[in-house]
Amino acid sequence: MRERVVADGPWGAAVRLLWGPPVTPARGPRRGLTLEQIAAAGVGIADAEGLGGVSMQAVAGELGVTKMALYRYVPGKAELLALMVEAALPDPAGGLDAALAGAGDGWRERIGAWARELLAGYRAHPWVLGATVGARALGPREVGWLERALAALEGRGLSGAEAMDVVVLVTGHVRGIVEQERASGGAGGVDAELGAALGQVVRERGEEYPALAAALGSVAVDGGQEQGLEFGLERILDGVGLLVERRAGG
Known part of the structure; x- marks a missing residue:
């Protein structure tokens, strides 16, 4: 059994829920609710309606309990969102570890595989982007994703801060692609919409x-959204590779 995590401050309650043992309400009649059930109800609402549809009242209604009963398990919406993110992110011990094993031992290949798996996770639950902005409590799965990315960069001459920055850069690129997809209504839609918007002007x-006319013509022939992911990812890794080489030679 996991030991209860002691945490204070603004995220203390969320940290305890994410890292502590199962919660048993201290007062009132016992029910069979678990944090997993509560998180799953919130994820279902967010998948269907977006984050705007998520509230303590909505989740309580989905579970067939009163809002006050739900508060006995989860103290507020911030903690509810933390549980939802943890539930929505793929367990890194599953598909991510398999992808990393298939990528081999090269840091570049492993970071590339990590980024593609992260993209798939965000695409499955795009609302996670809005729920993971700013300082907040991180759960075991999210920390597991970070651990695996940093492990792929070990022994390459980077400082801990530099390795963290690499992960931030790659994550930001992946998030940007998914944000563009959300705005345009799906993968591959960004360039098509831009082309349509500018088509009359270009014609x-x-x-x-x-230069714009030539670029849009190329997008129409070759496509662009998936290229956007890979192109940006490869350029980020090119830059990291130069730094790794410099450190190895210095």
Whole structure:
């Protein structure tokens, strides 16, 4: 059994819920609710309606209990969102570890595999992007993802801070791709929408914007959204590779 985690401060309650043993309400009639059931109800609502549809009242209604009964398990919405993120993120011990094992021992290949698995996780639950902004409590799964990315960079001459920055850069790129997809209504839609919006201008005044006309023409032929993920990822890793080489040679 896990020992109860002692945590104070603004995220203390969320940390205890994420890292401590199962919660048993101290007062009132006992019910069979678990934190997993509560998180799953919230995830279902967020998947269907987005974060805007998530509230303590909505989750309580989904579970068939009163809002006050739900508060006996989860003290507020911030803690509810923390549980939902933990439930929505894929367990890194599953598909992520398999992908990393298949990528081999190269740091670049492993970070690339990590980024693609993260992209799949965000695509499955895009609302997670909005729930993971700013300082907050991190659960075991999210910390497990971070651990595996940092482990892929071990022994490459990077400081701990630099390795963290690499993970932040890659994560930011992946998040940006998913944000664009959400705004355009799906994978591959960003470039199509941009092309449609600018198509008339390019057709009528393309001679004034020849570089733009050529770029949009290329997107129409070759596609761009998936290229955007891979192109940006490869350029980030190119830069990291230069730093790794410099450290190895210095």
